[in-house]
Amino acid sequence: MTTDHEPSDSTTVAGESGEPRRRIGVYVCHCGGNISDYVDVAAVRDAVAGDAEVVHVETTLFACSDATQNDMIEMIESQHLDGLVVASCSPKLHVPTFRAVSRRAGLNPFEYTQVNIREQCSWVHSDDRAGATAKAIGLVRAGIAKTAHSVPLEPITVETTPxxxxxxxxxxxxxxxxxxxxxxxxxxxxxxxxxxxxxxxxxxxxxxxxxxxxxxxxxxxxxxxxxxxxxxxxxxxxxxxxxxxxxxxxxxxxxxxxxxxxxxxxxxxxxxxxFDTYQPEVGEYGYGIDGVVTLAEFKELVDATPGPLRVGGRPVRTVTYIYCVGSRQPDGHQYCSRYCCAATVHASITVADHDADVAQYHLYRDIRTYGKLELLYQESRRRGSVYMKFPDDTPPAVRRDDAGHLVVRTTDTLTEGMAVDIPTDLVVLVTGMVPxxxxxxxxxxxxxxxxxxxxxxxxxxxxxxxxxxxxxxxxxxxxxxxxxxxxxxxxxxxxxxxxxxxxxxxxELDPLVVNVDQDRCTWCGACQEVCPYGAIDRIVCDGREVATVNALSCKGCGGCAAFCANEAIELLGSTTAQIESMIDGMLEGSARDEELMV
Amino acid sequence: MVESDGASRVARRPRILVFSTNNISDPGIDLAGSQHLHYSPAVSTITVPCSSGIQPTWVAYALEHGFDGVFLAIDGDECAYLPDCNQRSSRVAARAQEMVKEKGIEAQRIRMSAICSVCSEAFVKHMEEFSAVLGELGPTGERVP
Known part of the structure; x- marks a missing residue:
């Protein structure tokens, strides 16, 4: 593990403005080689080592390892760090990990920033080491800048009703x-x-x-x-x-x-x-013709029939199933309803249990009997069910022929697109769930x-x-x-x-909610109007009407801030000072990219 | 110092700032990485909770200070916060465009599209197209002091 760092001056230095400078620790992760194979992590470390508010920077083989977590805690405590930047993977993975590290070290978790140099850098720029490294420097600088503008925040605590x-x-x-x-x-x-x-x-x-x-x-x-x-x-x-x-x-x-x-x-x-079940239109795959039923209606029929199926008083000798009716439609419900394949296959086995001689044709686009349900599919095939795949653009057609018999015409992609007429007693439209x-x-x-x-x-x-x-x-x-x-x-x-x-x-609620600068607010009511959560109230403060935020109701989207004419609303964690300093940090990093291009 | 890969390029790549969102577009952009797709390393991303909360002033700031283009990777219909997120984000983009036009910066340097949590390929395509457009436009004028 690379920890070849020189601890810088460990006393708090006052900035030019007189405000004490931040004491930020930065960890740049190799992620095994996931990052360091494509980004020169040592160059990233060296680039930010001299930055004003960086007290400590090191590269680490795995930032998330227990050993490094313990090192971080020690470093935060011994160097009195007031900010932590971890440049490794996507924030989706380890924000809770490093917030916990911060908390254990006595650092406010909201003064830690995650910088994504894996999913959004090394992995997408594996073809350009110089470009990836310059970008990583910019991203880390942005993370440092954001941290420098962070303030300690406490989770909002509420007592709950059991x-x-x-x-x-x-x-x-x-x-x-x-x-x-x-x-x-x-x-x-x-x-x-x-x-x-x-x-x-x-x-x-x-x-x-x-x-x-x-x-x-x-x-x-x-x-x-x-x-x-x-x-x-x-x-x-x-x-x-x-x-x-x-x-x-x-x-x-x-x-x-x-x-x-x-x-x-x-x-x-x-x-x-x-849910509700999908209800086909009359005429959709012959729905409305006697003998054409939905999966829900078929399930009812099978459940209510202890022996062989009968329709209109006559025994059912052939059942034809048409899958994905109302599902996976470009102009309708686009999603796969996921339960219908297995439900249909299962029902077809029940039909075979009652009468092994019923012919069953399954006309499908794709069969999705996932996981263990695959066994049901195998069982139904073993019991004689025939599966025929039809093309997405040529769905089966259902009609009564001149003699009054129910016929399904399908195109069988597995026999070179041959058109097949299936005389049938019952057509089951395999319908799915709708909201x-x-x-x-x-x-x-x-x-x-x-x-x-x-x-x-x-x-x-x-x-x-x-x-x-x-x-x-x-x-x-x-x-x-x-x-x-x-x-x-x-x-x-x-x-x-x-x-x-x-x-x-x-x-505990995440404290990253909006904050109203009541000195700037002149109460126009725009923020209250656009908040669908009712999180903004009007109060009178020092004789002036101003907006106030109910932190318990605020979801932290920041949508109201864009409507504030006075720029009086800021979202904690994404304040203008933070975002603008991040932009500056990124540009400083990519200035190097420009040098490299020459 | 960064090692140069030795390749000589005549012009620098257009710098693009992307605003993404924690729950929708950033996972889509992450996915491009998980799939090892490629886009220009002059593209960098800042993530916020919801695209309706992007301030037009941030967009203008980025263009005035050295970015050549800003791409708003918005939540689209999937936004978990606001049913009208699309309209709100469009309003942000439109206001940012007005703002930069007043400063003599081309409105087409600001682009917006919904990027869903699995829209990795769409994102990469957007970056390629946008880079090409910005390459034609050239750098965004002089840096504002």
Whole structure:
């Protein structure tokens, strides 16, 4: 490990302006060779070593290793550093690591800055060592400049109420409710319908192993009923929410006669409002013709038929499935609904269980029976199902011929695009999940909706059930198509996430919110008008009307700042002083690039 | 000192400042790195929480102080903060363009496009095209003292 540094003057030097200079430590990471193979990290170190506010700089093989973390702590303590810059990978990876290092060393975590010289430098400029090195110098200088303008910030701490509201009592919501109750939290489980259960309650055997949906829900209903901590309210809708993270007051309207409203105080809200099924237009793949059904209708038919299938009083000898109806459409729902392939394959095995002689044709674009569900696909093929791939631009056509027989014409790409007519008794349009129309709830909770119309998490991998609205979590298919076990898993993730904040009794919020300079503010109200979170209030201060920010409601987007005519609003962590000094730092770095070009 | 790779180039590459966002466009730009795609090393990125919070004055500052172009890699429809983020970010870009035009700097030095969290290739393409355009325009005048 390279640590060949010369500790500079260890006393605090006063800057020209009389303000004490910052004491910043800089670590430039090799990342094994991920960075140092393409960036001259020693040159980066040397370039910033003389910078005014840099007290210590070194290169390190792995900044994130325990050994280096301990070195950093020692260095922060012994050199009385008041700022830390780590130039290594993307901030998505190790910001929590180095914030923790800072905290352990007694340095305010918000005086540490992460500089991305891997994903945004070494890896993209592996073809240009000089260019990459010059850029890295600029990026590190920008990080130093940002740190020099940082101020210590404390997380915003709020006491929380140990209770949760679960909106929607399908499989995800019910399982979340029992999980929350088992953590010792009070739970309010509200459901718009008259009974608990949602979609799964309507279903018989479900993939992967044939567990009966109705029976699963029956068991969950018992588990809900036997927990005193759970209050169930049916025929109910959330109609109002007020308060702040950790302590929301929610109003629930019960559609009794006359309607009543109940108020609960909750620390978190788990939204598990589920999905709707795609409903084809009449004429879409022959929908509307007798014998053409959706996957949902087919599932109902299979579940309700204990023996061989019959349609219109006649036994079904041939079933033809058309996949991706309403899904993966360039002009419609563009996403893959992900559960429908496995559900269809599973249903086809059930059909074969009841009557091994039924011919089954699966007309598909791609089969996505991922993971262990592959076994179902293999099983259905073993049982005689025939799979035929049709081209994206030539979907199958469904018609009744002159004799009144149902016929599906498809193009089979695997036999050189041959057109095939399949006489059939039943056509199943494999339809997927679509977002449920929930406009009132969406606007009430200010839930972010993604391009597909489902609710959006903050981060699909690292924060998969949290939304930007603190304390409001999403679970199950309101977030996107999921099967029942994925829904339950996300319900339990929401339980863990609620527990992580509510069991401590206090919650910490990121303090990177906007700040109003009340001397500059002349109260025009523009900021309040553009904030959808109601985070800005008007107060009277020294006889003047000015804006003030409720740090608990502010999400830290900074969107209001762009509307302030007086430049009185700044976002902490991205202040004008920070951004402009970063720009200067980058340009100093790339000035070297220019020298190299000659 | 930086070792020169020995290649001689006649003109310096146009310096581009990118404003990206923590949760949407920066992951897309990171992905270009994970995929080992290439773009000009004269492109550097500053990340903010949401593109609606980019100040037009920052954009102008960058162009006045030595960047040749500023690219706003905005959240688009995926913004988790603001449903109207697109319109707001467009407003930022438009105001920045007005601001620099008054100072005699070409408006086309400011570009904007939504970059999603997996839009790595689109980002690289934008950088290539923008570099070419800025190369034609030449450097942004004199440095403001």
């Amino acid at each position: 209770s949760a509201l679960v909106v929607g009592a399908g499989v995800a919501g019910m399982r979340a409710a029992t999980g929350l109750a088992d953590l010792g939290l009070r739970v309010y489980l509200i459901e718009r319908a008259a009974t608990l259960g949602g979609w799964v309650d309507r279903w018989g055997p479900m993939y992967p192993n044939g567990a009966d949906g109705h029976q699963l829900i029956e068991r969950l209903r018992e588990q809900v009923a036997t927990r005193d901590a759970i209050t169930v309210v049916t025929n109910a809708e959330l109609v109002a929410k007020s308060g702040n993270f950790g302590n929301y007051d929610v109003d629930v309207r019960v559609m009794s006669d006359p309607p009543t409203t109940q108020r609960f105080r909750v620390g978190s809200i788990v939204v598990a409002t589920g 449920r129309e929930n406009h009132d709830l969406t606007s009430l909770l200010k839930l972010p909706v993604g391009g597909d119309g489902f609710y959006n998490e903050i981060h699909p991998k690292l924060r998969p059930v949290e939304t930007v609205v603190d304390g409001v979590l999403i679970a199950g298919t309101c977030q996107g198509p999921k099967n029942s076990f994925e829904s339950v898993a996300s319900g339990l993730a929401a339980v863990a996430q609620s527990g992580a904040t509510l069991l401590k009794g206090v919650a």
